[in-house]
Amino acid sequence: MTTTDIINRLRIWAADGSNAEKRLAEIVLSDIEYASKASIADLALRAGVSEPTVTRFCRALGCDGIRDFKFKLAQVLAIGGVYLFPEPLVRDERDARIVGAIADGAANAMQRVRDAIDMKTVNEVAQHVVDAGQVYVFGSGGVSSMGAVEMQNRLFRLGVPIVAHTDGQMQRMTAAVCDKRSLVFAISASGQAASIIESVRVARQYGARTITITHPESVLAKEAEACLPFVIPADTQLYKPTSGRYALLFLIDLIAMTTAELIGPSVLESLRRIRVSLSSLNTNDPGRPIGD
Amino acid sequence: MTTTDIINRLRIWAADGSNAEKRLAEIVLSDIEYASKASIADLALRAGVSEPTVTRFCRALGCDGIRDFKFKLAQVLAIGGVYLFPEPLVRDERDARIVGAIADGAANAMQRVRDAIDMKTVNEVAQHVVDAGQVYVFGSGGVSSMGAVEMQNRLFRLGVPIVAHTDGQMQRMTAAVCDKRSLVFAISASGQAASIIESVRVARQYGARTITITHPESVLAKEAEACLPFVIPADTQLYKPTSGRYALLFLIDLIAMTTAELIGPSVLESLRRIRVSLSSLNTNDPGRPIGD
DNA sequence: ACCGGATATGAAAAAAAGCAACATTATATC
DNA sequence: GATATAATGTTGCTTTTTTTCATATCCGGT
Numbered sequence: 001m002t003t004t005d006i007i008n009r010l011r012i013w014a015a016d017g018s019n020a021e022k023r024l025a026e027i028v029l030s031d032i033e034y035a036s037k038a039s040i041a042d043l044a045l046r047a048g049v050s051e052p053t054v055t056r057f058c059r060a061l062g063c064d065g066i067r068d069f070k071f072k073l074a075q076v077l078a079i080g081g082v083y084l085f086p087e088p089l090v091r092d093e094r095d096a097r098i099v100g101a102i103a104d105g106a107a108n109a110m111q112r113v114r115d116a117i118d119m120k121t122v123n124e125v126a127q128h129v130v131d132a133g134q135v136y137v138f139g140s141g142g143v144s145s146m147g148a149v150e151m152q153n154r155l156f157r158l159g160v161p162i163v164a165h166t167d168g169q170m171q172r173m174t175a176a177v178c179d180k181r182s183l184v185f186a187i188s189a190s191g192q193a194a195s196i197i198e199s200v201r202v203a204r205q206y207g208a209r210t211i212t213i214t215h216p217e218s219v220l221a222k223e224a225e226a227c228l229p230f231v232i233p234a235d236t237q238l239y240k241p242t243s244g245r246y247a248l249l250f251l252i253d254l255i256a257m258t259t260a261e262l263i264g265p266s267v268l269e270s271l272r273r274i275r276v277s278l279s280s281l282n283t284n285d286p287g288r289p290i291g292d
Numbered sequence: 293m294t295t296t297d298i299i300n301r302l303r304i305w306a307a308d309g310s311n312a313e314k315r316l317a318e319i320v321l322s323d324i325e326y327a328s329k330a331s332i333a334d335l336a337l338r339a340g341v342s343e344p345t346v347t348r349f350c351r352a353l354g355c356d357g358i359r360d361f362k363f364k365l366a367q368v369l370a371i372g373g374v375y376l377f378p379e380p381l382v383r384d385e386r387d388a389r390i391v392g393a394i395a396d397g398a399a400n401a402m403q404r405v406r407d408a409i410d411m412k413t414v415n416e417v418a419q420h421v422v423d424a425g426q427v428y429v430f431g432s433g434g435v436s437s438m439g440a441v442e443m444q445n446r447l448f449r450l451g452v453p454i455v456a457h458t459d460g461q462m463q464r465m466t467a468a469v470c471d472k473r474s475l476v477f478a479i480s481a482s483g484q485a486a487s488i489i490e491s492v493r494v495a496r497q498y499g500a501r502t503i504t505i506t507h508p509e510s511v512l513a514k515e516a517e518a519c520l521p522f523v524i525p526a527d528t529q530l531y532k533p534t535s536g537r538y539a540l541l542f543l544i545d546l547i548a549m550t551t552a553e554l555i556g557p558s559v560l561e562s563l564r565r566i567r568v569s570l571s572s573l574n575t576n577d578p579g580r581p582i583g584d
Numbered sequence: 585a586c587c588g589g590a591t592a593t594g595a596a597a598a599a600a601a602g603c604a605a606c607a608t609t610a611t612a613t614c
Numbered sequence: 615g616a617t618a619t620a621a622t623g624t625t626g627c628t629t630t631t632t633t634t635c636a637t638a639t640c641c642g643g644t
Contacts, residue, residue: 008557020593037363039630050594055632066631071329074363075370095411098553102545103406106538107399114395119387142445146438153434154533239552241446241545246398246538253394253533260531261390267531312622331601342623347603358602 006072009061023047024057028073036073040066105243113250119258121226126258128209129155133181135162136203138171138196143232144187147213147248151185154256158263159270168195175199178208185211189232189244191218200224213251228255298364301353315339316349320365328365332358397535405539408521409546417518418550420501421447425473427454428495430463430488435524436479439505439540443477446548450555460487467491470500477503481524481536483510492516505543520547 007029014025024047028035035043044051058069078101129135135155139148145166152164165171172195178184184203188196191214200210200223210224221227228251232244260267299321306317316339320327327335335358336343350361421427427447431440437458444456457463464487470476476495480488483506492502492515502516513519520543524536 011557037359040632041630051630052595052632052634053593056593067329071362071366074366078367078370092411095415098546098549099406099409099411102542102549103402106402106542106545110395110398114391117391119391123387146442146445149441150438150537153438239549241548245442245541249537249541250394250398253398254390256533257390257394257531310621332603333601343601344603344624345622348622 006061006063006069007076013061020047020049020053021057021060024049024054032073032077036070036077101240102243105240106246109243109245109247110250113247113254116229117251117254119254121228122254122258123262125211125226125228125255126262128183128211129160129255129259130262132183132209133161133179135160135183135185136174136178137162137164137185137187138174138199139164139166139187140168140171140193140196141189143189143242143245143248144193146245147187147252148185150249151187151252151255154252155259157271157274158256158260158267160259171195171199172202175202175208176206178203178206180207182206182208183211184208185213186220186224187213187230187248188218188220189214189230189248191215191220193220196220197223213248298353298355299368305353312339312341312345313349313352316341316346324365324369328362328369393532394535397532398538401535401537401539402542405542409543411546411550413518413520414546414550415554417503417520417547418554420475420503421452421547421551422554424475424501425453425471427452427475427477428466428470429454429456429477429479430466430491431456431458431479432460432463432485432488433481435481435534435537435540436485438537439479439544440477442541443479443544443547446544447551450548450552451558452551460485463487463491464494467494467500468498470495470498472499474498474500475503476500477505478512478516479505479522479540480510480512481506481522481540483507483512485512488512489515505540 010025010029013021014029015022024043027043027047038046040051040054044054047054055066058064058066061069063069063072078097137148137151139145148164148166152162155162163174165174175184175198182203184200186196186200191212197220200212200220204210204224210226212220212224212227213230214220214227215231216227216229230244230248230251232242232247302317302321305313306321307314309317316335319335319339330338332343332346336346339346347358350356350358353361355361355364429440429443431437440456440458444454447454455466457466467476467490474495476492478488478492483504489512492504492512496502496516503518503520504512504516505520505522506512507523508519508521522536522540522543524534524539
């Protein structure tokens, strides 16, 4: 159960639960911060009900007991939301929470990559990119397809022959024309996207080198030669966009930068040409990053 | 104290606290989910220390007691997801430099957004998204077009009628069919992309509301009603992909989350439907994030 | 109106958890 | 090696939570 469900249910019960439930739900909703720390006795007193009623209330909401209930409330609070607080009171605080939740989430996700990433594998991957005659990136689903496109975007600048496909048919067809000089990146957070799994299988049959960026225990991970672990945890907060995207971006940057350094100064030539090709479009501002 | 600080402190203590502290910190870090629900007795047993030591440990970490400690852990989990917090790897200098360069760049970019962001504007923008009959997002160039697509990806989930265009012709044509109920987001790091500037101008002529995510001093910024500042600094490190992308993602997440909360619980219905529509594709795993 | 059964609520006691005061042990310092 | 200080443990008490059992309330059928 996601934490947001609990708020919904509280809402519903505040409207049409039994007497005691109504009062409790109201008390909790009116001050979640208080409720997340109060003892049963306190809560019972405020709502004018008996203590066991509070425990039963929590159970009925799908929690193990009041501890679990408060645990979930704490999580709701960690991210916070308009509808959680009495409106006029806390505009600023709520804003701060939103900013904090996203920033912390991103920082966490990236910290994890930072801690867990095996640079030896990344270095090998980069070497394969350099060696490959043609690189393909397959991704599907919101996060993974962004990753695929982004990877193309990062690597083509280095002069790497790379193309991304987010369409399942294109992935399959492309896989079918792979050969020994091909390198296939397969990105899938779940590791269960059928088109990606099949494409990897086919590409490998034709001798392509295959690298996945996916859940290390997934079907997809087992299909390929190498796997860079990428796990998107079940977000407890549905309102918040998943932080996993930052992790994926990080991973891609690592690959791109390692590859760039491997190629060496000649990447600068590619970058220079890109800049020249843009200079007729935009004003010439040498400080600006290449291609917006 | 932000909630994630607690993890840092735990890390430090796991490395150089006293004996009991070390063991406790390790136990907690090795399974935060467990620690966030365990009783003192449990924790003490596992770490092989006495119960009051656990209480003292929590206090020393800046919490009121074990309750508060567990409360904070719950929040860490809510934000960071059910991530593991593995020991950071030791790596050689070159690897550390690459990882550090990217991580620091991203952290800086996001910190800048955090410092500069005006949540009042973001709230207004979100309100406009909710009110709009149709939302368009235009972006061009590597970073900005990713932003446009990502914005579509984040907002369509909430049931917002939104479409992204990264093609200049499509942008112009779309702008030409705007009306009063249209909302146009124009993303451009440079603020000089011709197609975007023209599209904003045209859309505005037809009564659309226009919001830019761009350099606040740019031509584009002056064309539109509102501007969320987004500046990509000239990266000195040519090998390194620009960190600006993290900042843009951050900005988009802020808008998406604020919008989601403005819409309220009914967004859950959209998300639920998306999940259902995917469940025939993938195995049914309710914990998985929606759409890879 | 009255009955039987289900449901909701409360009182009291048992169980569990958390905490403080004091005791002990380890460590550092001279 | 004595002493002071910090770190940790033991014990028992308090608070919190849960369970058990009793009571009240509601509701449809007679």
